Amino acid sequence: MGITFLVFIPAIIFFLRFLMQYSNCDYYHPVCRFFVKLTDPLVNLIKYNPSPRVNVSALIWTFIALELFGFIFFAVFANFPLVQFVIPIFGANIFLFALCLLEFFLYLIFISAILSWIPSRGVAYYNQFIMQLISPILTPLDRLIPPLGVISLSYLVLILIIFALRYAVGYLFGIWLGLFNGFL
Numbered sequence: 001m002g003i004t005f006l007v008f009i010p011a012i013i014f015f016l017r018f019l020m021q022y023s024n025c026d027y028y029h030p031v032c033r034f035f036v037k038l039t040d041p042l043v044n045l046i047k048y049n050p051s052p053r054v055n056v057s058a059l060i061w062t063f064i065a066l067e068l069f070g071f072i073f074f075a076v077f078a079n080f081p082l083v084q085f086v087i088p089i090f091g092a093n094i095f096l097f098a099l100c101l102l103e104f105f106l107y108l109i110f111i112s113a114i115l116s117w118i119p120s121r122g123v124a125y126y127n128q129f130i131m132q133l134i135s136p137i138l139t140p141l142d143r144l145i146p147p148l149g150v151i152s153l154s155y156l157v158l159i160l161i162i163f164a165l166r167y168a169v170g171y172l173f174g175i176w177l178g179l180f181n182g183f184l
Contacts, residue, residue, distance in 0.1 A: 008096065010069055013038065014043075015062045017036065017039045022055070023135055026128075043061060046061070070097070098169045109155060109158065138155070141157055
């Protein structure tokens with residue numbers, strides 16, 4: 001999973017840009033400004049945003065980076081004749097990116113948990129940013145699962161959901177590759 005995570009970093013950066021705008025992250029946070037400045041030249045090429053919270057151009061660039069870098073990954077490391085395997089590679093990129101996003105959210109949850117234990121003002125500033133990124137996923141769970149005193153079980157439930165989704169996506173990825181087993 002490590003090499004595919006590195007291959008899909010450009011797609012994850014664009015998805016992070018989408019997620020920051022969707023979750024209304026603080027624009028003046030240094031991490032947010034870094035990713036906005038990094039992705040602005042390409043995101044501004046496509047000016048379609050039907051809602052102030054949904055940055056469609058960042059999602060489009062996520063998809064373009066996903067397919068471009070995934071295609072290059074399969075061309076270099078898997079030695080596939082690319083013309084014949086466009087559809088299997090296209091689907092494989094989507095499955096691998098879904099696995100990378102689930103892994104990314106898992107990292108964010110663990111980093112947030114570790115940073116919440118460190119009583120420092122500067123660390124709390126970055127933990128607040130990570131909490132803003134996780135909040136679109138965590139808020140519905142917080143409404144469904146009441147906390148036990150100061151302990152929120154929604155984090156544990158979210159981790160279990162992510163593990164279940166990773167298993168399901170991996171299973172579907174295996175089925176997808178099995179469909180093209182005779183061709184590969």
